Amino acid sequence: MKKLIGIALSVLLFGCSDSVSNSRGVYLLLDTSGTYTKELDKAQQIINYLLGTLDPGDSLVVARIDSGSFSEKDIIAKATFDSRPSVANAQKRAFAGKVDQFMKSIKGSAYTDISGGLLQAVEFMNEAGVGKKYALIFSDLKEELPEGFVRDFDLTLDGFSVIALNVTKLRSDNVNPQEYLSRLEDWKVKVRQGGGEWRVINDLDREDILNIS
Amino acid sequence: MKINDFVTIIPGQPTLSLILLILLLMVGLYMGRNTVHSVINIVMRIVYASLRFAARSLGLTEQKLRARNKEVLLELGKEQVERQLEREFFRVNAVVEKDLGGYPALQRVIADQIARIEEDYKESGQMAPPPPDWVKAVEAVGRLHLETKGNGVAVEVLKNIHETSIKQQKQALEEYRSSMSTRHKLLQTTLPYWRKLTNTVDEVGESMKALTERARDIDHKMSRYEEIRGGTEKAERTLRASSITQFFVSLFVVAIAAGGAVINFNLIALPMSEMVGAASRIGAYKISDIAALVIIFVEISMGLYLMEALRFTKLFPIIGAMNDRLRHRMIWITFAILFTLACMESSLAFMRDQIAADLSALRLSLSQANGVAAAPSVNSWIPMVGQMIMGFVLPFALTFVAIPLESLVHGARTLFGDVLVWLIRMLAFTLRLLGNIFRHLGTLLTQVYDMFIFVPLWLEGILRERPRKAQQPASQAVQTVDSKTDFWVEEVAK
Numbered sequence: 001m002k003k004l005i006g007i008a009l010s011v012l013l014f015g016c017s018d019s020v021s022n023s024r025g026v027y028l029l030l031d032t033s034g035t036y037t038k039e040l041d042k043a044q045q046i047i048n049y050l051l052g053t054l055d056p057g058d059s060l061v062v063a064r065i066d067s068g069s070f071s072e073k074d075i076i077a078k079a080t081f082d083s084r085p086s087v088a089n090a091q092k093r094a095f096a097g098k099v100d101q102f103m104k105s106i107k108g109s110a111y112t113d114i115s116g117g118l119l120q121a122v123e124f125m126n127e128a129g130v131g132k133k134y135a136l137i138f139s140d141l142k143e144e145l146p147e148g149f150v151r152d153f154d155l156t157l158d159g160f161s162v163i164a165l166n167v168t169k170l171r172s173d174n175v176n177p178q179e180y181l182s183r184l185e186d187w188k189v190k191v192r193q194g195g196g197e198w199r200v201i202n203d204l205d206r207e208d209i210l211n212i213s
Numbered sequence: 214m215k216i217n218d219f220v221t222i223i224p225g226q227p228t229l230s231l232i233l234l235i236l237l238l239m240v241g242l243y244m245g246r247n248t249v250h251s252v253i254n255i256v257m258r259i260v261y262a263s264l265r266f267a268a269r270s271l272g273l274t275e276q277k278l279r280a281r282n283k284e285v286l287l288e289l290g291k292e293q294v295e296r297q298l299e300r301e302f303f304r305v306n307a308v309v310e311k312d313l314g315g316y317p318a319l320q321r322v323i324a325d326q327i328a329r330i331e332e333d334y335k336e337s338g339q340m341a342p343p344p345p346d347w348v349k350a351v352e353a354v355g356r357l358h359l360e361t362k363g364n365g366v367a368v369e370v371l372k373n374i375h376e377t378s379i380k381q382q383k384q385a386l387e388e389y390r391s392s393m394s395t396r397h398k399l400l401q402t403t404l405p406y407w408r409k410l411t412n413t414v415d416e417v418g419e420s421m422k423a424l425t426e427r428a429r430d431i432d433h434k435m436s437r438y439e440e441i442r443g444g445t446e447k448a449e450r451t452l453r454a455s456s457i458t459q460f461f462v463s464l465f466v467v468a469i470a471a472g473g474a475v476i477n478f479n480l481i482a483l484p485m486s487e488m489v490g491a492a493s494r495i496g497a498y499k500i501s502d503i504a505a506l507v508i509i510f511v512e513i514s515m516g517l518y519l520m521e522a523l524r525f526t527k528l529f530p531i532i533g534a535m536n537d538r539l540r541h542r543m544i545w546i547t548f549a550i551l552f553t554l555a556c557m558e559s560s561l562a563f564m565r566d567q568i569a570a571d572l573s574a575l576r577l578s579l580s581q582a583n584g585v586a587a588a589p590s591v592n593s594w595i596p597m598v599g600q601m602i603m604g605f606v607l608p609f610a611l612t613f614v615a616i617p618l619e620s621l622v623h624g625a626r627t628l629f630g631d632v633l634v635w636l637i638r639m640l641a642f643t644l645r646l647l648g649n650i651f652r653h654l655g656t657l658l659t660q661v662y663d664m665f666i667f668v669p670l671w672l673e674g675i676l677r678e679r680p681r682k683a684q685q686p687a688s689q690a691v692q693t694v695d696s697k698t699d700f701w702v703e704e705v706a707k
Contacts, residue, residue: 022494048579057492083490085483085568089575096579 024212025059025130026050027121030076031139032064034108035170042166042204043138047099053212056081056088059128061121062099065139066109067146069117076102080128111144115151118162122155133160134212135196140168141183157196163210164200242662243669250659257655264648271641275634282630283449287441289623290452292527294438301434305427312420319413326410333403337396453627460624466617470610474509477558477607480600481505484564509611512554516612519547526619555608562604566597 028050030043047062054060061078063069077098081088114137121135135157141164145151164187173180184200191198201209223230242249354374440448485508486501493500521532522543535543663670 022497023492052576052579055491056486057490083492084487085491086487086571089571092575093578 022131023057023059024054024132024134025061025125025128026054026134026136026212027061027063027125028136028138029069029114029117029121030062030064031112031114031137032066032106032109033112033144034110036112036140036168037106037108039138039166039168040103040106044099044103045204046136046138046165046210048096049210050212051092051096054081054092056083056085059125059130060095061124062102063117063120064102064109065112065114065117065137067111067113068149069113070120071116072120074117074120075124078124111146111149112139112142113145113149113151114139114141114143115153115155116149118155119153122157122160125160132212135160135162136165136210137162138165140170141187142170155190155194155196157191157194160191160194160196162191162196162198164198165202166204167200167202239666239669243666246662246666249662253655253658253662257651257658260651261648261655264644264651268641268644268648271637271644275637275641278630278637279634282627282634283444285630286449286452286456286627287444289456289627290441290448291438294434294441298431298434298438301427301431305424305431308420308424308427312417312424316417319417323410323413326406326413330403330406330410333399333406337399337403453631456624456627459620460628463617463621463624467614467621470614470617473607473610474513476603477509477512477611478502478505480565480604480607481508481558481561483568484561487564487568508554508558512551512608512611513614515547515551515554516608517615517618519544519551519612520615522547526615528615528619528622551608551612555605558604558608559601560604562600563597566600 028043028047030040032040050060057080059078059080061075063075066074077095079091079095081091118135118137125133125135143151164184167180167184169177169180173183188198203209223233354371437448441452482502482505485505486499489501489504491499491501495503517526517528518532520526521529522535522540524533527533532540532543
C-alpha cells in the first residue's frame with residue numbers, strides 16, 4: 001500500500017522530470033595468483049548469487065587480477081542486463097556459461113596487481129554511468145607487482161562501495177597476525193581516502209550480507 | 214554606575230538610602246497611579262474586545278457553517294429519498310403495467326367464467342314435477358272399485374291399472390335418476406371454472422396486496438421527504454446518524470477495494486516490465502510499476518464512468534444529464550474498455566507466471582551449479598489459471614468501488630463539516646475564555662499596582678476621611694466595578 005501511495009505521489013511530483021539512473025553496477029575482481037586459485041569455487045558461488053539478485057538494467061563485470069590488471073583484456077565477462085526480464089534472464093545464463101568456462105581453464109598468475117584492477121573497475125563503472133557502484137575484490141589483498149610497475153596513485157572512489165571478499169590468511173599472517181591486520185588497514189585507508197566505503201566479508205555462506213541494494 | 218552606587222543615595226547609609234528610594238518610588242508610582250490604571254484598563258479592554266470580537270466572528274462563522282452543513286445534509290437526504298421514491302414509483306409502474314395492464318383481459322376471462330358457471334347452474338336446475346292429475350285418476354279408480362264390488366271385469370281393469378301404475382312409477386323414477394345424474398355432471402363441469410375463478414381472483418388479490426404495500430412504503434417515504442423538506446430537527450438528526458454510519462461502512466468497503474487494487478498491482482507490475490522495461494525510473498519507482506498503477510487507475514475511472522452512466526451513482530452530473538442514446542453509447546464504450554483491460558490483465562497474469570517460472574528456472578540452474586539440491590517443483594498450472602482469473606475479475610470488481618466511493622464522499626462532507634464546526638466552536642470558546650482572563654487580569658494588575666503604593670493610598674484615605682468627618686464631603690471619588698465590562702472605574706460620588 002505504501003508503495004502504491006509512493007508511486008502515485010512520485011507520478012504527481014516527478015511526472016514531467018527526466019528519469020534518474022538507479023541501476024546498480026557490480027565489478028568483481030578475482031585474484032588468480034598461484035596461491036589463491038583454490039578459492040575461486042567460492043567466487044563462482046558469489047557470481048551466481050549476483051546473477052540471481054541483479055535486476056534488469058543493472059551491470060555486472062567479472063575481471064581477473066593478474067600481473068598487470070589495468071587492462072580490458074582481464075575482463076572475463078560483462079553485461080548490462082536488458083530492461084526486459086526475459087532477455088535479462090537469457091543474458092544471465094550466457095554470463096554464467098562464460099564464467100563457468102573461465103573457471104575450468106584458469107591459469108595462475110605470478111603477480112597480483114590489485115590496485116590496477118581496482119583502477120580498471122573505477123574507470124569502467126564511471127564510464128557506464130551506473131547509479132550505485134560496487135567493487136568486489138575476491139582476494140587475500142596481498143599485492144605483488146612485477147618489477148617496474150608503479151601503483152602509487154590515489155584512487156578516486158566517490159560513490160563506490162568497495163567490498164573485500166574472502167580475505168584469506170597467508171602462512172606469514174599466521175606467524176605474525178599484525179601483517180594481516182595491517183594489510184586490511186592499509187586498504188581501508190586507501191579506499192576511504194579515495195572517498196569510498198570499505199567493508200570486509202569473509203563469511204561467504206551468507207551471501208545476503210553483501211547487501212547490494 | 215553600579216547598582217549599589219545607585220541604591221546608596223546617602224553615602225554610608227545604605228538602609229536609609231533604600232528606605233528613601235522605596236519612598237520615592239512609592240510617591241512616583243502614586244503620582245502616576247491614574248495614568249497607569251488607565252493604561253492597564255485600556256490595554257486589557259482592547260485585548261478583551263479584540264478576543265471577544267474574534268470569538269463572536271467565529272460564532273457567526275460556526276452558525277453559518279452549521280446552517281450550510283444542515284442545508285447540504287438535507288439536500289443529500291432529499292436526493293436520496295427522491296431516488297428511493299423514484300425507484301418505488303418505477304416498481305409500482307411495473308406492477309401496474311404487468312398486472313393491472315392486463316385487467317381488461319382478466320375481467321373478460323372472469324366474466325366468461327361467470328357466464329359459463331351461470332349457464333351450467335341454470336341447466337342443472339331441478340325439473341318441475343309433473344302436474345298431479347294422477348291423484349284424480351286414483352280417486353276415480355277408487356270410486357269404481359267401491360261401485361263395482363265383485364265385478365270380474367272391473368277387477369281385471371283395476372289389475373291392469375295397478376300394473377300400469379307400477380310400470381309408470383318405475384319409468385318416472387328412472388327418468389328422475391337420469392335427470393339428477395345429468396345435473397350432477399353439469400355441476401361437476403363447473404368445478405374447474407370455480408377453481409380457475411378463485412385462482413384468478415387470488416392473483417388479483419396478491420397484486421393488489423403488493424400494490425398496497427408499495428403504496429404504504431411510498432407513504433412512509435413521502436412523510437420522510439416532507440420532514441426533510443420541512444428541515445425538522447428529527448430529520449436532520451436521522452440523516453446525520455445515517456450519514457456517519459454510511460461513511461464508516463463505505464470506508465471499510467473502500468479499504469477492501471484498496472486491498473484488491475494492491476493485489477491487482479502486484480499481479481501486473483512484473484509483466485509490465487516486459488512491455489515498458491524495468492530499468493527506467495521516475496523518482497525511486499520503476500516505470501513499469503507506474504504503468505501498472507496507471508492501468509489500475511484507468512480501470513477505476515472506467516468503473517466510475519460506467520456506474521455513472523448506469524445511473525447507480527451521481528458523482529458527475531454531466532454524465533447523468535446526457536440523453537439516453539449518448540448514455541447508452543457511453544455504457545458500451547466504458548464496458549468495452551473495461552473488458553479489454555480485463556483481458557489484457559489476464560494475459561499479463563499469464564505472462565507474469567511465465568517470467569516467474571523463467572526466473573525460478575535460472576535461479577535453480579545457478580543454485581545447482583553451486584551444488585544446492587533443487588526443490589521438487591509443484592504443479593504450476595493451478596496458480597497460473599488462478600492468476601488469470603483474478604486478472605480478469607479484479608477490474609470488474611474494482612468497478613463497483615464507485616458506489617461506496619460516492620457514499621464516502623457524501624459522508625465525509627457531513628463528518629468533516631461537523632468536525633470543522635466543533636473546531637470553530639472550541640476556538641471561539643478558547644478566545645472567549647482568554648478574553649475573560651484578560652478582562653480580570655486588568656483588574657488584578659490594578660490591584661497589584663495599588664498593593665505597591667498602599668502607604669500613600671492609606672494616607673490619602675485618612676486625609677479624605679478627616680474633612681468628611683468635619684463636614685459632609687461635597688464629593689468623593691469611589692472605585693466601583695463597571696457592571697458591563699467588569700473593569701474598575703473611578704466614579705465621583707456626590
